[in-house]
Amino acid sequence: MPLLETENLVKEFGGLVATDDVNLTVEEDERVSIIGPNGAGKSTLINLITRRLDPTSGDIRFKGESIVNLEPHEVVQRGVSKSFQTASIFPDLTVRENAEIAALAAERGAFGFEFLRHRDALTDVHDVARDTLNSVGLLERADTIATDLPYGDKRRLEIGIALASEPDLLLMDEPTAGMSPEETKSTVELIEQVKRDHGLTFVLVEHDMEIVFSISDRIVVLSRGGIIAEGTPDEIRGNEAVQEAYLGGVEI
Amino acid sequence: MSEEDANPNAKDANPSSSEALVGSDLFGRWEQLRGREGTVVGLTAIFVAVFPWLFARAPVVSDFLQGYQSLATLILIWGIFAIGFDLLLGYTGLLSFGHAAFWGGAAYASGIVAKNISGDPIVMVVSGTLFAILLAWLLGFLSLRRGGIYFSILTLAFAQMMYFMAASPLAFLTNGENGLTGVDVGNLFGVIHLEADIPSIGGMLLGTWLYAFVGFIFVAAVAVAYRILNSPYGMVFRAIRENEQRAEFVGLNVWRYKLMAFIISGAFAGIAGSLFTIHGAYVPLQSLFWTESGDIVVMTVLGGAGSMFGPVLGVGVYLYIENIVSTVQALTIPFTDIVLIKDFGFYWHLLLGIVFVAVVWVVPDGLWGIIGRVRTFVSDRMGGER
Numbered sequence: 294m295p296l297l298e299t300e301n302l303v304k305e306f307g308g309l310v311a312t313d314d315v316n317l318t319v320e321e322d323e324r325v326s327i328i329g330p331n332g333a334g335k336s337t338l339i340n341l342i343t344r345r346l347d348p349t350s351g352d353i354r355f356k357g358e359s360i361v362n363l364e365p366h367e368v369v370q371r372g373v374s375k376s377f378q379t380a381s382i383f384p385d386l387t388v389r390e391n392a393e394i395a396a397l398a399a400e401r402g403a404f405g406f407e408f409l410r411h412r413d414a415l416t417d418v419h420d421v422a423r424d425t426l427n428s429v430g431l432l433e434r435a436d437t438i439a440t441d442l443p444y445g446d447k448r449r450l451e452i453g454i455a456l457a458s459e460p461d462l463l464l465m466d467e468p469t470a471g472m473s474p475e476e477t478k479s480t481v482e483l484i485e486q487v488k489r490d491h492g493l494t495f496v497l498v499e500h501d502m503e504i505v506f507s508i509s510d511r512i513v514v515l516s517r518g519g520i521i522a523e524g525t526p527d528e529i530r531g532n533e534a535v536q537e538a539y540l541g542g543v544e545i
Numbered sequence: 546m547s548e549e550d551a552n553p554n555a556k557d558a559n560p561s562s563s564e565a566l567v568g569s570d571l572f573g574r575w576e577q578l579r580g581r582e583g584t585v586v587g588l589t590a591i592f593v594a595v596f597p598w599l600f601a602r603a604p605v606v607s608d609f610l611q612g613y614q615s616l617a618t619l620i621l622i623w624g625i626f627a628i629g630f631d632l633l634l635g636y637t638g639l640l641s642f643g644h645a646a647f648w649g650g651a652a653y654a655s656g657i658v659a660k661n662i663s664g665d666p667i668v669m670v671v672s673g674t675l676f677a678i679l680l681a682w683l684l685g686f687l688s689l690r691r692g693g694i695y696f697s698i699l700t701l702a703f704a705q706m707m708y709f710m711a712a713s714p715l716a717f718l719t720n721g722e723n724g725l726t727g728v729d730v731g732n733l734f735g736v737i738h739l740e741a742d743i744p745s746i747g748g749m750l751l752g753t754w755l756y757a758f759v760g761f762i763f764v765a766a767v768a769v770a771y772r773i774l775n776s777p778y779g780m781v782f783r784a785i786r787e788n789e790q791r792a793e794f795v796g797l798n799v800w801r802y803k804l805m806a807f808i809i810s811g812a813f814a815g816i817a818g819s820l821f822t823i824h825g826a827y828v829p830l831q832s833l834f835w836t837e838s839g840d841i842v843v844m845t846v847l848g849g850a851g852s853m854f855g856p857v858l859g860v861g862v863y864l865y866i867e868n869i870v871s872t873v874q875a876l877t878i879p880f881t882d883i884v885l886i887k888d889f890g891f892y893w894h895l896l897l898g899i900v901f902v903a904v905v906w907v908v909p910d911g912l913w914g915i916i917g918r919v920r921t922f923v924s925d926r927m928g929g930e931r
Contacts (some may be wrong), residue, residue, distance in 0.1 A: 316778055343794065364791050364793075364798075365794055366793050366794075366796050366797055366798050366799070369794060369795060369796030370796045374794075374795075374796075375794055377791075377794075381788060381790070381791045381794075382788065382790070382791070383783070383784050383787040383788050383791065383792075385783070385787055386780070386783060386784065386786055386787060390780055390783075390784075393780060394780060394781065394784045394795055394797070395791065395795040395796070397780070397781070397797075398795045398796035398797045399796065401777070403796055403797055403798035403801075404797070404798040404801045404802065405777065407776060407777055407778070408772075408773050408778040408805070408809070409769070409772055409773070409776060409778075410761070410776050410777070411582075411772065411775055411776060412775055412776055412777060412779070412780065413775075416776065418777075454795060457795075458795050458796050472753050526922075
């Protein structure tokens with residue numbers, strides 16, 4: 294049984310078809326990248342899976358169960374976590390608290406009544422937050438207010454928050470967007486390391502082909518909302534339809 | 546900056562300098578104690594114990610302040626209201642413009658209970674608070690469907706609905722425009738008459754049993770609010786304020802946490818509203834009017850939204866100007882008879898407006914923010930010299 298499956302997934306915005314009959318499967322322990330030219334519908338697809346958008350038709354199944362009727366937080370509780378395209382963090386909280394928020398949701402569920410319990414007693418939450426900050430290399434800055442971090446570290450924290458929710462499937466929406474070459478390099482190292490340490494299944498949306506070809510097991514190519522090709526990096530490299538989609542627009 | 550009060554983890558951003566502070570330095574020891582729950586509650590209790598004496602009876606100080614006992618009680622009552630309101634506005638980032646519904650609703654509920662069932666002060670507080678909690682549950686359920694300005698308008702609309710209900714259709718219960726008169730407040734534990742003075746030293750400090758009763762509940766309210774801020778809820782509330790969408794996408798049920806923030810804040814308003822009835826033995830229809838909702842917003846922002854004690858300070862300044870400054874006949878230069886402004890007290894609304902604008906302009910984090918800045922300045926100095 295695949296971990297994630299979309300079946301005939303369609304999303305229309307008015308007359309525009311942003312996601313066109315997409316059948317995507319992601320197996321457990323697989324690293325899948327979604328590529329495609331601008332406006333191909335990559336972010337829409339991610340937003341459909343995380344339930345930020347309602348599909349027009351079709352089904353999304355996670356671990357064999359349909360998730361199209363769930364709230365976004367319920368999808369996260371099932372094990373799908375997302376890191377955002379921009380650094381979506383809690384700016385006035387400390388780095389540690391940023392991780393603890395996610396760890397709290399992972400360890401204690403979506404809601405609880407513990408409003409008279411001191412936070413210091415939540416050792417499981419503290420442990421998860423500390424381990425996560427350690428693995429994204431921000432433990433030394435745990436007491437810094439998040440907004441004071443440099444941009445690259447904010448993006449690291451963003452990935453850290455996504456990891457602290459202890460996902461089975463991590464969706465990363467352009468994790469290196471807007472980064473300097475050094476920051477990009479260290480983020481790629483971070484993703485490689487997460488891949489090694491946590492054995493995560495992840496779906497990566499990325500523009501940088503170098504990154505995509507180096508860390509993916511499988512690549513899915515989207516164009517105008519539909520899948521035009523999928524396969525291993527080597528298969529995609531020589532695929533004519535892909536070349537057409539990327540270069541065709543320029544030639545015409 | 547004001548967050549520090551409720552957030553021991555946020556401190557020590559610079560470990561080396563805070564280590565330097567610990568040791569023989571008295572100031573360093575104070576900085577360590579400052580964040581602890583026991584310290585906060587203990588200091589609050591000391592403040593509550595000496596406040597009416599300083600305000601109304603102490604030599605020199607009280608002559609200058611011109612305070613009186615009953616106003617001291619009122620400040621604590623509104624203080625409880627403001628602490629609860631700030632949990633919603635300052636920490637969760639939700640601006641309710643209808644908290645008069647819980648304040649006034651609880652005031653009426655406890656008054657009606659006193660008239661019809663029991664005038665026991667504890668029964669009155671419990672029933673008023675329960676009413677406010679149930680009402681907050683209902684109104685929160687309806688209002689929190691929308692965010693931002695729409696949420697504020699919905700709360701305002703529901704509160705005004707309550708006001709008009711109390712004014713006319715429910716006049717058989719509420720006594721309409723005249724307000725609920727003839728509320729007979731019974732004795733505490735059946736023996737203590739609340740209006741009576743406490744004998745000996747307790748009386749010199751606290752004054753009346755009523756103040757002691759309100760003061761005890763105030764300290765308890767501070768302890769509970771401080772604990773909430775240090776619980777997972779405090780962190781989740783601030784996360785929702787900072788980035789609601791992200792909070793949802795880490796797997797938190799944002800909607801239910803917001804509803805809990807609304808209910809908790811309604812409960813504090815309910816405790817305060819019930820005490821207001823006990824304090825005045827009367828419920829004015831005004832207590833449900835939108836101006837009361839506006840007052841609590843102004844008090845909270847004036848003192849400093851998002852800090853534990855700022856709103857209480859805001860309450861103090863507001864009620865002081867409303868009740869003391871407004872009675873000043875002529876503003877004179879101190880120790881002389883030279884009149885600067887005639888009928889000075891008449892302009893108290895204007896004065897309050899000027900103070901409010903000045904504070905929001907100069908120190909957006911409120912009057913408490915000034916104290917925070919002074920503290921940072923002092924601690925930098927003390928830390929730097931070592």
